[in-house]
Amino acid sequence: MKFHTRKWVKPEDLNPNKTLFGGKLLAWIDEEAALYSIIQLENSHVVTKFMSEINFMASAKEGDIVEIGLDVVKFGNTSIVLKCKVRNKMTHETIITVDQITMVNLDSNGKPKLHGKNQIEYVSERLSKKEPGV
Template sequence: MEFRAKTVAESRVETVHIIRPTDLNDAGRLFGGVLMQWIDEVAALVAKRHSQMNVTTASVDNLRFLQGAFQRDVIVIIGRVTHVGNTSMEVKVETYVEHTNGKRDLINRAFLTEIGLGDDNRPAILPRLILETEEDRKEWERAEMRRNLRAKQRKEGFHFYGE
């Protein structure tokens, strides 16, 4: 089954959450596991929009907790495709605290590798990614560097679970 190429904007996802008491850790901050779940969900939605198929998360790279978030904070999570290979794609997910004045502070950034799955639940060929803007092209180049780094790590014996 062949799908048409898509732009970065076509599969962009933005979700909004308000931090509730059940989302907090013992220190009164947003529990990292809750945020990781939200990030994984956004990445999967982005990948499903792009691929028009089921997907699975293969890896999470560069997950950085830059600052904390607290009860009643509004959390905005934005995901976008940065690179597409044959059966895998990289999704960049950024998390912000949004203040009442609309200003957003970046609190987390992660890069997830998503695998497109065919009807047989095996990796499937993905639609190409159309790079419309200079920022799209820069993101693609940075994704290529991360991809090469992961390949180098595998070659040097740093294996990810399941490889």
């Protein structure tokens, strides 16, 4: 799993128990899944369709640093399915796992759009495909 983003847990991210608010963490995951999907599908019109069962295993407290990791499970015709793991860099514990996050590629009218992708692409690979001087 590749860990793409780190977040610093600040006072405004805490619940009344003084630990990381689950809703804040889910918002971070959703944003990271959207950004990852936008880059992979090369389309800024991507939405979350489905998120599977969420398994909270540990938490984080103020000052902790959490990392969000994503991997592609599969490419659909108009979607990309991801899995996610969030870990606490300070305690080395897994905070949460999400087995499936389905992101859907949309056209300008908000309808599902074929994306033609079937494997992960990295920016360096895309750059090498372009002709010199383009």
